[in-house]
Amino acid sequence: MTNAQLxxxxxxxxxxxxxxxxxxxxxLRKMALISDAIxxxxxxxxxxxxxxxQDLASPLLILMATLTGVLTVVLVEYIQKTGLVKEDxxxxxxxxxxxxxxxxxxxxxxxxxxxxxxxxxxGEVAFAPFDRWMYNGIDMGPRSxxxxxxxxxxxxxxxxxFYKELKIxxxxxxxxxxxxxxxxxxxYGLMTVSSVTTVGAFDAIxxxxxxxxxxxxxxxxxxxxxxxxxxxVGSSLVGIFASITGYWLAHALDTSIAGTIATVLGLLFxxxxxxAPNKGYISQWxxxxxxxxxxxxxxxxxxxxxxxxxxxxNINHLQEHINWSKQRAKKVLRLAYQNNMIEVxxxxxNLTEKxxxxxxxxxxxxxxxxxxxxEGIKQNFFLFRG
Amino acid sequence: xxxIITFFVLFISLIACKPSAKKENIKFTVVTTTTMITDxxxxxxxxxxxxxxxxxxxxxxxxxxxxxxxxxxxxQADLIIYNGLHLEGKLVxxxxxxxxxxxxxxxxxxxxxHDQIINSEMFAxxxxxxxxxxxxxWKTITSGLVKxxxxxxxxxxxxxxxxxxxxxxxxxxxxxxxxxxxxxLPRKKRILVTAHxxxxxxxxxxxxxxxxxxxxxxxxxxxxxxxxxxxxxxxENKVKAIFIESSVPKRTVEALQASVESKGHEVKIGxxxxxxxxxxxxxxxxxxxxxxxxxxxTIVNALK
Numbered sequence: 001m002t003n004a005q006l007x008x009x010x011x012x013x014x015x016x017x018x019x020x021x022x023x024x025x026x027x028l029r030k031m032a033l034i035s036d037a038i039x040x041x042x043x044x045x046x047x048x049x050x051x052x053x054q055d056l057a058s059p060l061l062i063l064m065a066t067l068t069g070v071l072t073v074v075l076v077e078y079i080q081k082t083g084l085v086k087e088d089x090x091x092x093x094x095x096x097x098x099x100x101x102x103x104x105x106x107x108x109x110x111x112x113x114x115x116x117x118x119x120x121x122x123g124e125v126a127f128a129p130f131d132r133w134m135y136n137g138i139d140m141g142p143r144s145x146x147x148x149x150x151x152x153x154x155x156x157x158x159x160x161x162f163y164k165e166l167k168i169x170x171x172x173x174x175x176x177x178x179x180x181x182x183x184x185x186x187x188y189g190l191m192t193v194s195s196v197t198t199v200g201a202f203d204a205i206x207x208x209x210x211x212x213x214x215x216x217x218x219x220x221x222x223x224x225x226x227x228x229x230x231x232x233v234g235s236s237l238v239g240i241f242a243s244i245t246g247y248w249l250a251h252a253l254d255t256s257i258a259g260t261i262a263t264v265l266g267l268l269f270x271x272x273x274x275x276a277p278n279k280g281y282i283s284q285w286x287x288x289x290x291x292x293x294x295x296x297x298x299x300x301x302x303x304x305x306x307x308x309x310x311x312x313x314n315i316n317h318l319q320e321h322i323n324w325s326k327q328r329a330k331k332v333l334r335l336a337y338q339n340n341m342i343e344v345x346x347x348x349x350n351l352t353e354k355x356x357x358x359x360x361x362x363x364x365x366x367x368x369x370x371x372x373x374x375e376g377i378k379q380n381f382f383l384f385r386g
Numbered sequence: 387x388x389x390i391i392t393f394f395v396l397f398i399s400l401i402a403c404k405p406s407a408k409k410e411n412i413k414f415t416v417v418t419t420t421t422m423i424t425d426x427x428x429x430x431x432x433x434x435x436x437x438x439x440x441x442x443x444x445x446x447x448x449x450x451x452x453x454x455x456x457x458x459x460x461x462q463a464d465l466i467i468y469n470g471l472h473l474e475g476k477l478v479x480x481x482x483x484x485x486x487x488x489x490x491x492x493x494x495x496x497x498x499x500h501d502q503i504i505n506s507e508m509f510a511x512x513x514x515x516x517x518x519x520x521x522x523x524w525k526t527i528t529s530g531l532v533k534x535x536x537x538x539x540x541x542x543x544x545x546x547x548x549x550x551x552x553x554x555x556x557x558x559x560x561x562x563x564x565x566x567x568x569x570x571l572p573r574k575k576r577i578l579v580t581a582h583x584x585x586x587x588x589x590x591x592x593x594x595x596x597x598x599x600x601x602x603x604x605x606x607x608x609x610x611x612x613x614x615x616x617x618x619x620x621x622e623n624k625v626k627a628i629f630i631e632s633s634v635p636k637r638t639v640e641a642l643q644a645s646v647e648s649k650g651h652e653v654k655i656g657x658x659x660x661x662x663x664x665x666x667x668x669x670x671x672x673x674x675x676x677x678x679x680x681x682x683x684t685i686v687n688a689l690k
Contacts, residue, residue: 004461056472056512121476126452130460131480132487139487250454257454 004129009247011128011145012261015201016239018152019213021159022194024231027218028170030087034073034191035214037095038198039207041072043102043117050115051105062121066199072098073191081184121199123206125257144204151200155193159232162186167228209258213239216265223276242268290385294378296324296332298362301341304351305359313349338384354381414539417463419474420447421664422518423494425674426528427467430535430549434542438463443666444632447473463489465538467531470495471503473515473662490538497530498523504586516661520587521561521678528554560675564682568592575689579620579628581639584661588681599638613638617645620653627656627688632663656688 019035026032045068049061072094080090106115117123125144133143140146159166168176169183176183194214201210217235225231246261253260274281304313311317315333324332333349336342341355351359358381365377378385413436418424424439431437440456441447447469460466468474468481470493478493485491495503495517502523506512517523532550536543568576576594578585583598597616620628620642628643630636639655646653659681665671671680 002458002461004457008457054512123476124452126454126457127460127477127480129457130484130489132483134483134486247454254455255453256451259451 005247005251007129007142007145008125008257009244011142011148011204012125012243012247012257013240014145014148014152015205015210016213016217016243017236018148018155018197019201019210020217020235020239021155021232022190022197023214023218024221024228024235025166025170025190026194026214027222029187031076031091031191032215032218033088033091033211034076034194035198036207036211037076037091038069038072038195039117039202039211041095041098042066042068042199042202043099044068044105045071045102046117047102047105047115051109056115062199062203065117065121066196068098069195069199070192073195074188077184077187077191117202117207121203123202123204125205125209128204147200148204151197155197158189158193162189166190170228206258209262212262212265216269217242220269220272223272223279238265238268293331293335294385296328297335297341298359300332301336301351301355301359302363304342304349305356310348315344315347315349335384339382341381357381414464414542415462416465416467416535417459418466419468419477420662421445421667421672422674422677423467423469425664425672426524426531426553427535429553430528430532430546431542432545432549434545435539441663443672444663446634447662448475450474450477465535466491468493469515469517471513471515471517492531492534494527494531497527497534502526504590514583514586516584516587518587518674519585520591521557521564522591523587524674525554525557528557556675560678564592564678567682567686571686571689574623575626577623577625577689578685579616579625579642580659580661581629581631581634581636582661584631585659599642600634613642613645617642617649620646621649621651625653625689627654629656629659629685629688631659631661632665634661654688657684659684 023032023035026034042065045064045066046061049058049064050056053060075094076090079085079093080087085093128142128144131143133140133146165176165181165186168179169186173183176186198210198214201213205213217238218231220238221231221234225234242261242264246264247257249264250257250260272280275283277283307313333342336355337344339354340352341358342349343352344350358377361377361381413434414431415436415438416427416431418427418437418439420441421439421443424437424441427435428437438459440452440459441450466481466484466489468478468491470478472478474481481491481493495513495515498517502520503517504514506514517527528550532546535546539546573593576592577597578589578594579597580599582600583596585594585596585598588594589596597619599612599616619625628639630639636655636658643653643655660671660677664673664677665680670676
């Protein structure tokens with residue numbers, strides 16, 4: 001591995017963490033697309049910066065871009081706060097307006113200058129190791145490493161200092177207000193950090209990957225845990241993992257680094273979506289299936305409890321009476337039997353004592369209809385699940 | 387959680403410890419950006435040097451996306467040659483910085499004097515980067531590059547000078563041939579309408595009036611007013627054909643054609659010109675001379 005390759009991976013990992021931290025809060029606040037919005041809305045800042053300096057390479061252009069980014073989030077936050085429109089609508093109202101302002105400024109005043117976001121922000125991690133910071137003739141390392149390192153340290157410090165406030169403001173704005181600090185201040189702070197991170201990360205790695213780094217790791221861990229601390233650490237790890245595997249995949253295929261990392265992130269999310277315990281697709285499908293059999297068993301036991309007549313309870317005639325397929329009847333019967341709810345005597349099915357108690361409890365549940373209680377009842381009675 | 391983090395640290399340090407596989411290359415290695423430059427350096431160096439172009443055929447240099455292999459190419463290059471004048475976007479800044487750090491980089495635009503470069507009308511500090519469309523410019527660049535290459539790699543000095551002298555003759559001949567072809571077109575008819583402002587140098591050299599639908603940047607789009615203004619211009623001057631470009635989508639040019647037709651006149655699409663990149667390297671248009679001849683023939687045939 002050459003130095004350049006190592007530096008690229010370090011930069012990618014730092015950007016991944018720097019994006020993942022605000023990303024978790026943005027996803028929780030349903031503001032995830034703000035990073036995409038910023039990638040467009042910084043254009044007028046760049047254009048105005050160019051009109052002032054007349055130089056595409058001036059750092060003022062990046063500064064103006066950052067300011068426009070902050071302006072974007074302030075406007076979005078303000079519109080959203082009015083409560084008149086939803087979060088995504090607020091984002092959608094602000095960024096097209098700013099972006100088109102930039103386009104108009106270019107079309108009217110600078111039609112023959114190569115002026116766009118790509119011309120000012122580097123946005124290509126493959127070249128990051130060659131854009132180095134020289135101090136007094138000494139090579140201090142890649143410029144974007146310093147920039148993203150600074151951004152990451154600042155947002156880490158902010159996160160540690162305001163962790164409690166951020167947590168409450170994100171999950172319960174009302175409580176935050178009643179505790180005496182304004183969630184609005186925290187929100188503006190979070191959005192400003194997100195905006196600065198986004199612009200800095202654009203310069204280091206490019207627009208698409210920044211959006212992916214902000215949203216995908218946070219979305220992955222959101223399916224795995226509800227613990228905020230675990231989400232923050234988890235999404236950072238997902239980001240770093242995708243960066244490094246994506247980088248080597250790009251190496252093997254000789255293709256765009258940002259492209260492969262974003263693809264790896266997409267695949268990771270798909271895997272999590274399929275296999276996550278509790279919220280995953282497979283787990284959900286299994287649960288639904290389980291519940292169906294269990295409900296069927298309950299129906300069956302109510303039937304038994306309600307019918308004194310032995311003919312109705314004969315094991316060979318069940319299908320006729322409850323109108324089930326043979327397969328289904330077998331499954332339900334087995335579940336009830338395994339759980340010691342029924343006993344079979346001379347081909348006649350009887351409820352056991354346990355079965356009777358369960359049925360009674362279940363009836364009282366049905367009358368007041370509390371879901372949590374049913375799960376509790378099942379926990380107490382079941383040895384095997386459906 | 388702690389276990390996962392430990393695993394991660396191990397995972398990363400494992401990768402970090404992978405021994406580096408450095409290939410020793412004996413030949414002088416030159417990395418170039420656009421296809422025009424790749425062609426020129428290959429002509430000058432022949433088999434004596436290794437030339438690696440990072441942009442392929444038909445790639446718009448403004449919107450070029452790097453691949454992982456470019457990292458190794460750039461870090462192992464003995465010399466990097468690029469166009470300059472912001473043609474390669476932010477990469478130009480990167481190359482300038484690499485130069486300050488001791489890596490040899492050459493911007494072709496540096497070989498040209500001020501009056502050989504076309505400035506932006508609105509901002510004096512901005513320039514038109516499509517310098518290769520002037521054969522005279524390309525000749526200046528060839529001579530400059532021969533000197534620069536001889537200095538950077540003195541072992542192959544003779545090769546560069548021999549190939550350079552031969553290529554200058556070829557370019558001279560190209561200029562003569564193209565002048566003959568273009569002279570067959572009356573001055574009145576020398577109006578070139580294309581998708582973006584890439585052909586100003588061509589126009590200056592051969593006395594064409596050049597009208598670009600989009601601005602210099604391929605990212606902005608043509609305004610409705612631009613389309614109206616240019617379609618009036620086409621009708622007024624009885625322009626017979628307009629042109630699409632290899633590296634710009636043809637949508638806007640088709641819109642212009644539709645606009646002219648809606649006013650009851652006719653303009654045909656004269657063909658596809660090579661603007662910011664050469665054609666497929668295996669074909670004639672994959673070389674500078676072939677590309678230039680193709681462009682001129684396409685233009686003259688369509689406007690006749």
